[in-house]
Amino acid sequence: MSSNTDFEPKIIAFVCNWCTYAGADLTGTSRLKYATNVKIVRFPCTGRIDFLLLLKSFAQGADGIIVSGCHPNDCHYTSGNFHARRRWIAFRSILDLMGVDIRRIQYSWVSAAEGSKWADLVNHTVADIRSLGPYQEYQKIADYLEKGGYHGED
């Protein structure tokens, strides 16, 4: 996969309401700038973020994903992020076994006070995904039913 300077990656961010969403609010209040590629979906807690949403995002054409919540011990619900951390440890290991490109999922802890960290995270992730290129490997097969691609037919 070659990097493509014209390529504008689609990145979706799953964040918790109490830390990262608030941190991203602070980025705004601080007028820090970041790329428009990332769009945020708000969740009560990282503990709520279903791994299936990540899979569906890739299938729907996301080139990259950000998952972010409270730092350990800072969870509004005390342990939602710890549950989430375990979920991501397992999920990453399974995706890696299956050959899914796990470099395209960026996990992070961004607190409500880390407005600049959020901007950095977004900009870094956009740059990383831009250099990885579009996730065609995944998107290509998302459309296939059976024929027309993966049965050795073409």
Next chain:
Amino acid sequence: MEKIRERAATLLAEGVVTLVLGYEEGTKRPRPLFCRNSESARKLIFDSRCIHNLAVYLTKKELVGKDRFAVIAPIATLRSIMQLYVENQLSEDKLLVLTVDPSGELRELVTFEDIAGYVEQFELKRGEREQEILSKIDEMSREERWKFWMEEMSHCFKCYACRSACPLCYCSKCVVEVNRPQWINPWPAPLANMEWHINRAMHMVGRCTACGACGDACPVGIPIDLITRKMMEDMAPEFGYIPGQPAKKGNALSTWKLDDREQFIR
């Protein structure tokens, strides 16, 4: 073998149990047998070819009924029974476990504590087949792994034999049948199949006992058991669980530790 037949016949004749779940000779290899009277207990066999995980039947109420029943359980089945117990799916007063220990002795395990103690003696090891395929996968690059699995997944026609054969897939409505929203596309297609198998592996974290029933059941020969197996091997030391010796409360994904290790969260 004779001892198992005798014991099963006695249990049924004396009304201790109304059903003995065991194995009989099948077309090419032994198959599950439901003995409901001492007469049919004569058909029972038990040897190393008996590999069906009979624990899959234990959560089917219409089959096991309301009375006490016995199950002939090799070690893999015992591990599943322990996991089912922790997940509130079995009760001690309904179940009697018969097994044959390595010395050939017939053992009766009455309590889950007994089963746990018995299971503890056996180590879970990779077989030759698992070793061969997994080491092949280990050597692949990410792109090769993706190609390998996509090729395998293109054969899957979603008969769900893997799900049906798994003792731990006892949900009354599986997530693939949830359609608001339709998380996983119900038709067989390479990606929809992949999503199903990733999902299955995630649902098995901290639960899979690596019995291999899913892989054995797959009619098109996808080594799906190795997905959960590899996951189990990677996660067990990470989260400190031992298949067949589950923690009393919760499992790997419903519990956590302050110092769970990861290197990927920025």
Next chain:
Amino acid sequence: METKYISQSGIEQWFNAIITSGKRVYAPVNSRGQIDFKLVKNLNEVSSEYIQTTQSIKASVYPKAEVLFSYEKVNGKVNLTDFDPESVPETVMWKVHPCDAAGFKPLSAIFNWDGADKLHNAHLAKTSLVSFSCASADESCFCTSVNGSPGNTAGSDIQLTMLPDGGAIAEILTSRGGELAALLPSVFEADKGVKKEKYLVDLPARFSLEEVNTKLSKAFNSTVWKEQSERCIGCGACAFVCPTCACFDIQEDVHGSKGRRIRCWDACGFAMFTLHTSGHNPREHQSQRWRQRILHKFSYMPERLGVVGCTGCGRCSRACPVDMNILEHITSIAQQ
């Protein structure tokens, strides 16, 4: 209908001629430890040592999931794109067993019983079947019990019966078969008068269809269903490998303002198959679903469509994870 002789090298030349004609050719290939129909380009890819492919030719002739039509809403107007029969490529199924070829009759009976099924018929119209008669069988085979035989030509366009010299008796059975042979007429030599029966496997019938039919007509409330189905775990393996199973599901695949309607395989053995929205399930237990499977194939179809829903290929028995052996079960019903 004419009978010809084709030599070993003739077979290869003819095969290559079919490939060159641009038709897709599917044939049994040994890959990943399984024999299944795959797209082939060379005759040497085709497997010889096997009794039966895991999946029937149904798996290659029809997609497992197929778009009935697709739609898109643009500026408040819906544009519909219907299924195009011409999109189906010309396909030759090579080395089909007679039991697979026979499967299209029951399939057509189901798909066309009330109205012509556009998709089914399109696939059929574009598919030619070159069957090979059977010189071997295993304990799961029982075509002779269900109106078939190792040399049954029903459904085939051309049937080859392999001879010890590597050549074959070629029965050109249909005009479509004639067209296929016409791709390289020179290799089809005059019939040498060899009787093909000599080269077929001997497979005595295991039960009488009439007897089974009579027994089944009174068996709806029998306990046999529960007894036989106890070990059934309710997967769909049997239905998906079957050459005559036709259960399907209709699904919508919607993305924003675009979408497509998909027909995909389903199985009457699944608990969800008959589940009503209310929560009621007329076939609540596996025994009822097993009964449906057997009665549909051996009673309802002969009664209503005039064709048996089983060709005796034995795939379901081989694929079953818990050894639900259909031959054994039907035999025991016949003997009751």
Next chain:
Amino acid sequence: MSKIGVFICHCGENISATVDVERVAREVGGMEGVAHAIDYKYMCSDPGQTFIKEAVKKYNLDGVVVGACSPRMHEPTFRRACAEAGLNPYLCEMANLREHCSWVHEKSEETTEKAIDLVKMLVQKVKKNKPLDSIKVPVTKRALVIGGGIAGIQASLDIANTGHKVILVERDPSIGGHMSQLSETFPTLDCSQCILTPRMVEVAQHPNIKLYTYAELESLEGFIGNFTAKIRLKAKSVDYSTCTGCGACIQKCPVKKIPSEFNAGLGTRTAIYVPFPQAVPNKPVIDRVNCNYYKRGACKICEKTCQVGSIQWDREDEIVTEEVGAVVLATGFDVKGADFFPEYGYGKYKDVLTGLQFERMASASGPTFGEIRRPSDGVIPKKIVFIACAGSRDPAKGIPYCSKICCMYTAKHAMLYQHKVHDGESTVFYMDIRAGGKNYEEFVRRAIEEDTVNYVRGRVARVYEKDGKLIVKGVDTLLGGQQVEIEADMVVLATAGVANCGSEQLAQKLHVSYDPYHFFAEAHPKLKPVETNTAGIFLAGACQAPKDIPETVGMASGAAVKVAALFSNDELVREPLVAVVNRLAPPLYSTCVGCFMCETACPYNAIEHEDIRGRDGSLIKTIAKVNEGLCQGCGTCVAFCRSKSIDIQGYTHEQVYAEVMSLLND
């Protein structure tokens, strides 16, 4: 089809300067199901809200999306506006066009397109929103306070003084706790008993406080506002309704050599006893483990002595049930005792004491009536060594934390010693002096400067006995690690404060979490220091972490206010953003199969078991049920549930799925 109203705010120029708001309104207005879309200068202003209210009525809207600032800012505003117009407030959502868009991007096509995407995403979400009603939970306005030390006393009095009933449960025969054992208190050196005893009496006499001493919590069921507490009243063997507390029985009791708990083992008590003279209630209990009658079946001297016949030999433990709406945990702490310090000879040498023992010795009511005397021979020690951080801040001992109070009480001990033994010499070994608190540093300076206490910065390696002296070997780290050896007559260890024994079991009974040291865990380390994770259960004092008296009292009053606030309403009204387990028609009833893994995933113990029974009463299945009084809406159970049987209102599967699909589809 939905009828959704979309309202795009310019926020003055905050949004409109970088986002083409008119285009946003125009494009979103063309969406399927959007009935009305406008943009306006200030949506949050009165006229802006009026636009929304009027549109709700005019277009009969069934959903509203406001594209403006962060929902963390104005979501309540717009939801209220919708509610006033008759639209369920939970059918209103906000798209964050300011903080997440206009403020972080330059003016460009992309920025406007992102704004459109964000609004569209919320339109797709709101299509899946369902009207929700607030959750109302009735409140039993009676509090349970567990632990009768200063924390429990303060909390009980504060709650009782707001007019609510309090049930105070104390494990020991008397309330008072550790504070009643102290001699003087830092930094003022006023007598502990003198300031505590009036409070104890006030508790006993308060009309709103029901006191159970010699009692322990057996179980606690229920949830905020609706707890049922079972309390075990341990058999006292004395009928308090007739006992006059004359004390004659105590005088006559022949078993006199039982080490006194109150005196930290330095004095003795009898088998029938009150722990200390000012005890509340000042009536005795019989210690059945040591009583001759209970041990051997004969004696009964107390019974013969008792003029009013109050001795009840066959009295049994009793369980009482109390309905309460809130619980304050005030079970205090303990100090590390014997065999924890083999290197300091505690337990081996009689003249090595804990701080608490020294406290009793310095107390005028203590075993030596306030004189400092060696337990071994009764001689007044001339040289005394105090060792601070005995166990605390020592990861090797498993206590990495600072016990917080030791620096201060060690200074106090040294000072008291110098006041009592004028020619005495005292040395304090310390790691750091932590004297953060009002007048604390001054207090320590006074000990060093006015009372000539010798402070040595360093660790003591070993204490051993030689020729009747305790040899203290340590280093002075300020003098470059020079070896220091002191021949002392007495050594006092400022032992670490640890969680009370049984706190782990208690926490499990109450379903509150605890830290690795078994101190109870607060709900948030900064913002919710007195709350626990379990709604309706609060913390006061050293059961949360070691702390001094003023801090404890402050925290107790804080907990009391939390309880009072809870009791200020007849019903608890909560946002309905809670998890729900699906319920279906028979025969499935629910897709939940009752694996109960959600039970461990829930941080709030909100998952309960619900039995589904047939008409004949037979059990069909047991499924999970969310207690909406306890659920805080984190949704961890939702992501965990394999069969998607649990969903969370406000962030349902359908809602978040629609959002994600909307973002990626175009």
